[in-house]
Amino acid sequence: RHKFWETQPVGQFKDIGNSSLPEGPIEPPTPLSEVKQEPYNLPNLYEWVTCDINSEEMCDEIYNLLANNYVEDDENMFRFNYSKEFLRWALQPPGYFKSWHIGVRVKSSKKMVAFITGVPARIRVRDEVVNMAEINFLCVHKKLRTKRLAPVMIKEVTRRVHLENMWQATYTAGVVLPTPIATCQYWHRSLNPKKLIDVGFSRLGARMTMSRTIKLYKLPESTVTPGFRKMEIHDVPAVTRLIRNYLSHFSVAPDFDENDVEHWLLPRENVVDSFLVESPQTHEVTDFCSFYTLPSTILGNQNYSVLKAAYSFYNVSTVTPLLQLINDALIVAKQKDYDVFNALDVMQNDAFLKELKFGPGDGKLHYYLYNYRLRHALKPSELGLVLL
Numbered sequence: 001r002h003k004f005w006e007t008q009p010v011g012q013f014k015d016i017g018n019s020s021l022p023e024g025p026i027e028p029p030t031p032l033s034e035v036k037q038e039p040y041n042l043p044n045l046y047e048w049v050t051c052d053i054n055s056e057e058m059c060d061e062i063y064n065l066l067a068n069n070y071v072e073d074d075e076n077m078f079r080f081n082y083s084k085e086f087l088r089w090a091l092q093p094p095g096y097f098k099s100w101h102i103g104v105r106v107k108s109s110k111k112m113v114a115f116i117t118g119v120p121a122r123i124r125v126r127d128e129v130v131n132m133a134e135i136n137f138l139c140v141h142k143k144l145r146t147k148r149l150a151p152v153m154i155k156e157v158t159r160r161v162h163l164e165n166m167w168q169a170t171y172t173a174g175v176v177l178p179t180p181i182a183t184c185q186y187w188h189r190s191l192n193p194k195k196l197i198d199v200g201f202s203r204l205g206a207r208m209t210m211s212r213t214i215k216l217y218k219l220p221e222s223t224v225t226p227g228f229r230k231m232e233i234h235d236v237p238a239v240t241r242l243i244r245n246y247l248s249h250f251s252v253a254p255d256f257d258e259n260d261v262e263h264w265l266l267p268r269e270n271v272v273d274s275f276l277v278e279s280p281q282t283h284e285v286t287d288f289c290s291f292y293t294l295p296s297t298i299l300g301n302q303n304y305s306v307l308k309a310a311y312s313f314y315n316v317s318t319v320t321p322l323l324q325l326i327n328d329a330l331i332v333a334k335q336k337d338y339d340v341f342n343a344l345d346v347m348q349n350d351a352f353l354k355e356l357k358f359g360p361g362d363g364k365l366h367y368y369l370y371n372y373r374l375r376h377a378l379k380p381s382e383l384g385l386v387l388l
């Protein structure tokens with residue numbers, strides 16, 4: 001069934017429920033001298049390229065490959081449209097390796113036709129902090145699909161991760177592979193219901209008119225929590241403490257330090273937005289919420305070409321009720337003209353999704369670990385990790 005994945009150190013379907021297998025690495029590290037020194041062979045017409053995401057030309061090529069060939073929904077109505085600024089952010093966290101930004105070109109024309117990336121992250125799995133690669137942006141041009149290029153891309157990124165003495169990875173996908181550590185549900189909160197309905201992202205509910213629907217999703221003009229403001233650079237230590245403490249409650253979560261928080265959570269226009277609550281009395285930072293910006297191209301609509309979506313990232317509430325905190329995030333997203341606010345049912349998101357009028361989407365997101373076994377699959381609420 002899975003000719004490639006059967007050969008890889010990942011949990012196999014046949015082992016599900018076999019509680020005698022130990023939790024932890026599936027295979028031990030090999031000496032670095034035994035890691036293959038040359039890249040894997042590509043079909044003869046193609047060549048590897050290590051991408052310099054800071055080069056304007058390369059960033060353009062990667063952007064265009066993804067904008068035309070990356071992830072679509074199951075009815076091919078929308079395609080993710082990661083911005084160049086977003087890609088630069090996603091691919092250059094603290095300690096990133098340029099060698100993990102891997103492209104494939106056609107030798108003759110130099111056209112970029114495939115891509116895969118890794119970035120380093122410390123991921124805690126139960127009590128163990130593991131140096132991992134987060135793998136993302138695997139993409140093969142539509143005209144080169146089903147030629148078994150993806151397994152070569154995956155083996156090559158694995159080799160380059162091994163060369164940095166890392167032996168585990170995490171990734172998410174909309175498809176089921178051997179074998180998910182958790183399966184999460186996408187939820188969507190309409191901010192601009194008329195547009196969402198016009199472009200086929202959502203439908204008018206039964207016994208609902210357009211004007212009733214618009215009223216249903218109306219939000220206040222401005223946020224309600226006293227002390228709610230944008231995160232600033234001087235907040236990094238306080239936000240790091242808040243987030244580290246919160247994430248310690250989940251089975252799988254990133255082990256963020258101050259450098260990570262500065263990179264991943266300090267606001268960047270049209271990339272990541274973060275807000276916190278500074279107590280007007282004590283000036284303590286008590287609550288935090290964030291979302292990242294990932295528009296989708298609307299395929300074949302006369303009136304609209306882009307859907308502006310915010311994706312819930314990391315949220316922590318200690319004083320402000322979570323519902324009120326996320327409602328304020330919805331209000332700022334609406335002010336900033338987002339059409340929809342998306343969230344997964346990870347962490348404690350279950351506690352606000354229904355009450356804040358999110359509805360379940362038609363997409364699921366499966367989480368995976370490479371070369372690390374868990375005895376049981378996790379509930380989404382046990383996951384403290386959001387990938388881009």
Ligand code: NHW
Pocket residue numbers: 001002003004005006069070071072133135136137138139140141144145146147148149150151154157158161162166167168169170171172173174175177370371
């Ligand atoms: S998930 C988004 C993936 N990208 C897309 O969906 C974009 C649109 N689709 C495409 O570009 C986020 C192609 O369809 C792709 C497959 C390239 C997906 N993950 O070349 P073949 C990520 O980026 C397996 C993993 O003929 P194709 C996460 C498939 O099961 N494997 O297919 C990426 C089959 O293997 P099997 C996937 O359609 C994580 C084989 O590929 C997959 O032309 C990567 C078929 O290959 C997916 N999303 O190209 C793993 N989709 O065994 C990282 C299909 O079943 C692992 N396949 O025969 C860790 C590495 C680092 C380790 C370090 C220690």
Ligand code: EN5
Pocket residue numbers: 071072073074075076077136172173174186187188189190200201202203358359360361362363364365387388
């Ligand atoms: C890893 N970093 O399917 C990336 N999105 O529900 C790979 N559906 O937007 C992850 N089909 O349900 C890939 N509207 C997995 C995601 C791939 C993209 C995807 C889904 C997630 C999605 C929308 C549009 C469906 C269009 C037809 C959807 C319903 C919204 C409605 C709003 C009102 C309340 C009820 C729900």
